[in-house]
Amino acid sequence: MISQEKISEIRDRASIVEIISDYVALKKAGRNYIGLCPFHGEKTPSFTVSAEKGIFHCFGCQTGGNVFNFLMKHDHLSFPEAVERIAKRYGIVIPRDAHSPANANESLYRVNELVAAHYHRLLGHPSAGKRARDYLISRGITEESAERFLLGFALAGGSGLVRLLKNEKMAVHDAVRLGLLDERSGRALYEKFFARLMFPIFNAAGKVIAFGGRVLDGGVPKYLNCRETPLFHKGSTLYGLHQAKEAIRKAD
Ligand SMILES: [Zn+2]
Known part of the structure; x- marks a missing residue:
């Protein structure tokens, strides 16, 4: 390792x-x-x-x-x-x-990093990300802030996470452990976040430990956070939450 x-x-x-x-x-x-x-x-x-x-x-x-x-x-x-x-x-x-x-969670960090970059790319996609970009503009969030916080967008019809992970030869199960995918008993995996503006939550070392997602319209819940995972313990991750809150506050 x-x-x-x-x-x-x-x-x-x-x-x-x-x-x-x-x-x-x-x-x-x-x-x-x-x-x-x-x-x-x-x-x-x-x-x-x-x-x-x-x-x-x-x-x-x-x-x-x-x-x-x-x-x-x-x-x-x-x-x-x-x-x-x-x-x-x-x-x-x-x-x-x-x-x-320290290496035990390496593969989990890599999945979060890959997914954060993917959501960020979708936000920048000319057509698919337009609605989310328009929303950011309407909230006065600059492109620079979106870059700095690595904001992203989870598509309404799913963001292709399973395919993304398989393409990268990463364990799909890791994304389940990270709360990005979920499985209903006996059915296919499904994505937890869709049609949401995505806020990666970083630790002090700058690694993505979790995600928060905000709806663009009147949907509920307004905010959806990853559940507790091996990388993310809500009580002990004040740094990342603080930073993400700053971005979310601007988006409100
Ligand atoms: Zn190509």
């Missing part, structure tokens, strides 16, 4: 543009880079890379994620293999400590 701190260090040090440029010819386009998607056949580029956000996304096949997800998908690596590949390239040494309890 690689510690969460080490993973963050490696991700921060890595240039996603540099890594992806090994595989894809990227051209600068505004604030992003674009190129031909390596995951589906195309003749006009719909594959974008954001150096600022450290993520890639293809508007053609909806593949996306951070620099680790790219290598996992492209070279069929496991998550630790992708981390090690990048660490090696940037000369970062990974200490071996198989029994650190």
